[in-house]
Amino acid sequence: MVADGREILSSVVASQIDIHQKYGGVVPELASREHLRQIVPVVREALAQAGMKLTDVDAIGVTQGPGLVGALLVGITYGKTLAQALGKPLVPVNHLEGHVHAVFLEAHKAGRTAKLPAVCLIVSGGHTVLYEVTPADPHVQDAGARLLYRKIGQTRDDAAGEAYDKVAKLLGLGYPGGPILDRLAAVSNGAPATVKFGPTKMKGNLLDFSFSGLKTAVLYHVREHPEYAAELPLCSPKTLALVREFQNAVVRDLVERTMRAAEDLSVESVLVSGGVAANSQLRATFEERSKSSGIEVFFPSRALSTDNAAMIAAAAYSRFRNGILADVTLNADPSLTLA
Numbered sequence: 001m002v003a004d005g006r007e008i009l010s011s012v013v014a015s016q017i018d019i020h021q022k023y024g025g026v027v028p029e030l031a032s033r034e035h036l037r038q039i040v041p042v043v044r045e046a047l048a049q050a051g052m053k054l055t056d057v058d059a060i061g062v063t064q065g066p067g068l069v070g071a072l073l074v075g076i077t078y079g080k081t082l083a084q085a086l087g088k089p090l091v092p093v094n095h096l097e098g099h100v101h102a103v104f105l106e107a108h109k110a111g112r113t114a115k116l117p118a119v120c121l122i123v124s125g126g127h128t129v130l131y132e133v134t135p136a137d138p139h140v141q142d143a144g145a146r147l148l149y150r151k152i153g154q155t156r157d158d159a160a161g162e163a164y165d166k167v168a169k170l171l172g173l174g175y176p177g178g179p180i181l182d183r184l185a186a187v188s189n190g191a192p193a194t195v196k197f198g199p200t201k202m203k204g205n206l207l208d209f210s211f212s213g214l215k216t217a218v219l220y221h222v223r224e225h226p227e228y229a230a231e232l233p234l235c236s237p238k239t240l241a242l243v244r245e246f247q248n249a250v251v252r253d254l255v256e257r258t259m260r261a262a263e264d265l266s267v268e269s270v271l272v273s274g275g276v277a278a279n280s281q282l283r284a285t286f287e288e289r290s291k292s293s294g295i296e297v298f299f300p301s302r303a304l305s306t307d308n309a310a311m312i313a314a315a316a317y318s319r320f321r322n323g324i325l326a327d328v329t330l331n332a333d334p335s336l337t338l339a
């Protein structure tokens with residue numbers, strides 16, 4: 001629950017990692033079933049933590065897409081029911097816009113302001129996309145401002161988080177791969193590099209990303225060196241070095257393209273959000289580039305980087321203030337785009 005679009009009153013997340021872990025990735029049917037089981041207790045807990053009743057809320061925000069249709073439908077059906085029963089407005093939210101607002105929530109907590117226009121990198125298990133974010137009215141930059149999004153780059157194949165998850169899986173290291181590889185790369189100092197991955201060269205839009213080639217390069221390297229498999233479940237210096245080089249390549253591409261966009265467009269700030277924004281090396285590298293370029297970089301906390309409902313409530317506030325509402329005909333849109 002969020003007040004005035006920027007202050008978090010409660011943020012409750014029902015993680016499904018334990019459920020999907022043994023399958024090595026998200027199983028859509030299990031995801032919908034868990035959403036169904038969790039939605040009522042999670043809403044109750046969010047109200048309890050905020051010390052509020054359902055009748056106290058001004059509006060109900062719900063994710064319309066993009067995402068898995070079964071999970072989206074659970075939220076939409078419940079959101080519609082609440083809105084109808086309480087006589088409150090229902091606000092449709094784009095999941096990606098939620099990730100942008102996670103950055104604003106955190107900045108507000110820290111007493112900072114992320115000035116617009118900005119370049120925003122959303123980097124998660126399902127998305128790797130760059131937006132230019134501008135206020136519809138340059139003089140209004142508060143929580144209720146209407147924001148305009150222009151997509152300026154995106155992955156042509158895998159999302160960065162997906163590459164993390166696939167590489168961790170092929171090394172037999174578990175799911176989700178991002179946090180595991182992040183920790184392993186951090187302790188890889190001194191492990192001699194066995195392979196180096198060069199920057200991905202893109203034809204056409206230089207702000208686009210590609211991670212499947214890198215993932216395949218890791219796969220071939222491991223296939224050519226069967227000793228990697230023999231090392232499991234322990235990680236030798238060789239595996240640590242491979243993980244480090246993989247992460248170096250991902251982080252370099254994400255940071256270089258984002259900072260290039262920010263410089264080309266002369267924006268005020270850079271926003272980085274989504275599950276992979278929790279990555280330690282990505283954060284540290286952006287911080288360094290922020291110092292050298294003079295462009296301020298903003299991240300959500302790690303908890304707000306990965307999927308959460310507070311960011312959806314924050315995005316809903318801006319839409320609510322701008323009269324963007326839904327009615328009972330609202331439907332899930334699994335491939336909803338933002339701009």
Ligand code: KG4
Binds near residue numbers: 274278
């Ligand atoms: O935003 P998110 O919670 O869900 C999606 O909308 O996809 O992102 C989950 C993704 C997973 O692929 C996970 O491996 C990755 O974010 N991730 C990380 C880290 N923490 C989560 N990737 C790299 N480093 C991390 N520390």
Ligand code: ZN
Binds near residue numbers: 275306
């Ligand atoms: Zn997400």
